[in-house]
Amino acid sequence: xxxxxxxxxxxxxxxxxxxxxxxxxxxxxxxxxxxxxxxxxxxxxxxxxxxxxxxxxxxxxxxxxxxxxxxxxxxxxxxxxxxxxxxxxxxxxxxxxxxxxxxxxxxxxxxxxxxxxxxxx
Amino acid sequence: xxxxxxxxxxxxxxxxxxxxxxxxxxxxxxxxxxxxxxxxxxxxxxxxxxxxxxxxxxxxxxxxxxxxxxxxxxxxxxxxxxxxxxxxxxxxxxxxxxxxxxxxxxxxxxxxxxxxxxxxxxxxxxxxxxxxxxxxxxxxxxxxxxxxxxxxxxxxxxxxxxxxxxxxxxxxxxxxxxxxxxxxxxxxxxxxxxxxxxxxxxxxxxxxxxxxxxxxxxxxxxxxxxxxxxxxxxxxxxxxxxxxxxxxxxxxxxxxxxxxxxxxxxxxxxxxxxxxxxxxxxxx
Numbered sequence: 001x002x003x004x005x006x007x008x009x010x011x012x013x014x015x016x017x018x019x020x021x022x023x024x025x026x027x028x029x030x031x032x033x034x035x036x037x038x039x040x041x042x043x044x045x046x047x048x049x050x051x052x053x054x055x056x057x058x059x060x061x062x063x064x065x066x067x068x069x070x071x072x073x074x075x076x077x078x079x080x081x082x083x084x085x086x087x088x089x090x091x092x093x094x095x096x097x098x099x100x101x102x103x104x105x106x107x108x109x110x111x112x113x114x115x116x117x118x119x120x121x
Numbered sequence: 122x123x124x125x126x127x128x129x130x131x132x133x134x135x136x137x138x139x140x141x142x143x144x145x146x147x148x149x150x151x152x153x154x155x156x157x158x159x160x161x162x163x164x165x166x167x168x169x170x171x172x173x174x175x176x177x178x179x180x181x182x183x184x185x186x187x188x189x190x191x192x193x194x195x196x197x198x199x200x201x202x203x204x205x206x207x208x209x210x211x212x213x214x215x216x217x218x219x220x221x222x223x224x225x226x227x228x229x230x231x232x233x234x235x236x237x238x239x240x241x242x243x244x245x246x247x248x249x250x251x252x253x254x255x256x257x258x259x260x261x262x263x264x265x266x267x268x269x270x271x272x273x274x275x276x277x278x279x280x281x282x283x284x285x286x287x288x289x290x291x292x293x294x295x296x297x298x299x300x301x302x303x304x305x306x307x308x309x310x311x312x313x314x315x316x317x318x319x320x321x322x323x324x325x326x327x328x329x330x331x332x333x334x335x336x337x338x339x340x341x342x343x344x345x346x347x348x349x350x351x352x353x354x355x356x357x358x359x360x361x362x363x364x365x366x367x368x369x370x371x372x373x374x375x376x377x378x379x380x381x382x383x384x385x386x387x388x389x390x391x392x393x394x395x396x397x398x399x400x401x402x403x404x405x
Contacts, residue, residue, distance in 0.1 A: 051324045062322045096318055098307040105306055
């Protein structure tokens with residue numbers, strides 16, 4: 001094996017720090033993130049997820065997409081959930097679901113928060 | 122925004138190139154009917170003229186009570202009065218019938234000019250030819266008068282012809298491409314909502330099937346009535362509605378009577394051939 005180069009080292013150091021942060025931060029950040037994520041998901045001008053999905057706590061949902069329930073069981077891999085929200089057309093080219101990340105409908109940070117909220121369902 | 126436009130063009134070109142070799146309107150018509158007959162078993166063809174009320178029993182009850190005294194009636198009367206004012210000109214342009222009982226044949230491919238003539242287009246070019254001022258395209262006077270004229274075709278089956286020549290087929294293909302191409306920031310095609318998800322619910326809205334969607338235009342909408350002026354304020358032409366549906370997905374709408382919307386209307390109306398005109402419809 002080749003010795004790691006300097007930049008590799010640097011980036012793995014960054015990765016390590018980031019990994020620590022995500023270990024420490026969720027406890028304080030995620031309660032807020034979940035609350036924010038819910039607001040973004042329900043806001044008609046943002047996620048407007050209720051337009052198509054029944055979601056606990058939301059009124060007048062549409063029925064174009066499946067009800068969002070038991071999400072942790074259905075998406076054990078968080079990255080897969082994020083990918084579905086970022087660009088649903090990657091999996092199903094003709095999907096009705098707007099590509100929230102790809103078309104910058106909401107920001108990357110907002111997507112992260114929506115993911116946190118969806119995982120509580 | 123630029124990125125989306127590029128993406129759409131790429132998709133469009135692809136769809137066009139594949140489809141062009143075998144543009145077959147008669148087959149498309151057969152396929153779309155077969156699709157809906159399967160999706161909504163027991164709903165007869167003519168029922169599709171009623172939009173969401175043809176496929177959703179819940180909403181139908183409310184609509185039927187509205188239709189006992191259609192809110193469009195005073196506006197249709199005003200449209201009729203306008204029609205009588207221009208009748209002389211219409212007799213010269215439309216010939217026998219003076220524009221009455223003719224709605225079902227529009228839009229038309231004009232072999233002389235290679236252009237698509239919509240009903241509103243024919244009305245306005247007739248006014249111009251006779252030294253009158255053409256009317257605004259999307260709402261108000263033209264929409265109300267066109268709604269009255271369309272109502273004189275009620276009961277006649279839509280009969281749009283796509284002659285088998287290159288230009289006419291290209292118009293048709295362009296409209297079809299528009300209908301199936303995803304567009305706007307929300308990345309939705311007309312077909313996503315009005316074919317794939319027809320009958321489904323987006324928030325509080327039921328989505329109407331594409332089949333029959335054009336039969337009752339110009340339409341009278343309660344939403345437009347509240348923002349419009351006088352008894353003619355609630356009417357809108359098909360191109361007004363196209364603009365609204367383009368905007369819903371955060372796409373830039375095209376101009377009323379632009380080539381893009383004329384092509385769309387040509388394809389969209391052909392799909393409803395055989396369904397009887399029932400204008401003006403009353404919708405939310």
